[in-house]
Structure formats: C-alpha cells, structure tokens
Amino acid sequence: MAERLQTLGAVEAALWQQLLLCVDDKAHPWRTPVLATIDGERADARTVVLREVDPRQRELLIYTDERAGKVHQLLRSPHGTLVMWSQALGWQLRCRVRLAIEMSGLSASSRWATIRLSPAAQDYLSPLPPGTTVATSATAAAPPPPPHDPVARDYFAVIEAAIDAIDWLDLHPDGHRRAIFDARGARWVQP
Numbered sequence: 001m002a003e004r005l006q007t008l009g010a011v012e013a014a015l016w017q018q019l020l021l022c023v024d025d026k027a028h029p030w031r032t033p034v035l036a037t038i039d040g041e042r043a044d045a046r047t048v049v050l051r052e053v054d055p056r057q058r059e060l061l062i063y064t065d066e067r068a069g070k071v072h073q074l075l076r077s078p079h080g081t082l083v084m085w086s087q088a089l090g091w092q093l094r095c096r097v098r099l100a101i102e103m104s105g106l107s108a109s110s111r112w113a114t115i116r117l118s119p120a121a122q123d124y125l126s127p128l129p130p131g132t133t134v135a136t137s138a139t140a141a142a143p144p145p146p147p148h149d150p151v152a153r154d155y156f157a158v159i160e161a162a163i164d165a166i167d168w169l170d171l172h173p174d175g176h177r178r179a180i181f182d183a184r185g186a187r188w189v190q191p
C-alpha cells in the first residue's frame, strides 16, 4: 500500500494531480462525478463527465445541452457540489462550486468547433430538449444538417464550475482522515 500523505500541502497537490489525470483516463472514477444543484426548494443531482481541469483557476469544465434542467437550475441558483469517490484511492472529494454557463462565447464555440466533427456532436444536436416526453424508447436521431447550412443549430454549452472549497475524505484501515481546502486555508477536520 502506498505511503500515506502526511501534510496538507501534499494532499492538496495529490488531489489536483488526480483531477488532472481523470479527464484523460476513462477508467478513473473521478471522471464521472455527481453534480448536485438546487432546484427551487429541492435538491437535484446527476452524473456528468469532467472534461477539463484547470488547477491555477481552480476550475472544472463540463459539457451539456443548453436546454438541460441543470442549466435552468444553475441560472437561478449558481451553487452546486461535485462529488466523486475512488475505491482505488480511498478518497472522496466534495467540491463546492459556483456554476456558470457559456453558450455562445469563445469558451463554447472553440470547443464546439472540434466536437461537431465527432460522433459526440449528436448529444448536442437533438431538436428535442432533454427531458421532453417522447412516444417511444427509441432515441430520436438529430436530422442531418441541410446541405446549404453546414453548421446545424447546436445546443452545446460549457458549464464552468469554479471551486470555492474542497472537502477531502480519506477512508483508510489505519484511520480515516478529512481535510478542507477553502478561502480560509487548509485544515484537518474530524472525519
């Protein structure tokens, strides 16, 4: 078993390293965290894919359809939490985030320029908004773009999750540990 990290600085560096690793490693469980948001008086949550990680800006990026329920929610209340767990690491992260949506700016258009050429483009081209009631279980494929309009209407959007605080929990047979990294600094807390 790997030696346990002893300092808050080492823990923080290691968790950011794992966040960076997970975006390129489809087998890394942190690549598919749960994003919790506020839906009026209720909580909501769903699995998403972490697409990009920027440790300097302390920002995580997620792709979505601009018409998705989560987008309506974050426009009304920008507070969210991203939760991930890795059995291999024994680590849970709870990232408290401020959520913003980019639909038409450079952040979205530059990424869409690449994605629109890939099979994943289908995820952002459906004429039907996510959550629309449909008659059958068959997925309605997006119609091919008209020949005179090479750029079909897309609904691709980027969710920017700016991290305010990270709550790290280390489950370990020798004793669980927990640390918070936020604007107050880094500190150990009782698990």
Ligand SMILES: Cc1cc2nc3c(=O)[nH]c(=O)nc-3n(C[C@H](O)[C@H](O)[C@H](O)COP(=O)(O)O)c2cc1C
Pocket (backbone or CB within 6 Å): 032, 044, 045, 046, 047, 048, 049, 050, 062, 063, 064, 065, 068, 069, 070, 071, 130, 131
């Ligand atoms: C493994 C997995 C990864 C997913 N990744 C995304 C994603 O990156 N973006 C997204 O909008 N939905 C993603 N989804 C679908 C969402 O979980 C959710 O069903 C959908 O976005 C509608 O949620 P909403 O109505 O809360 O917006 C993913 C689902 C699974 C199971």
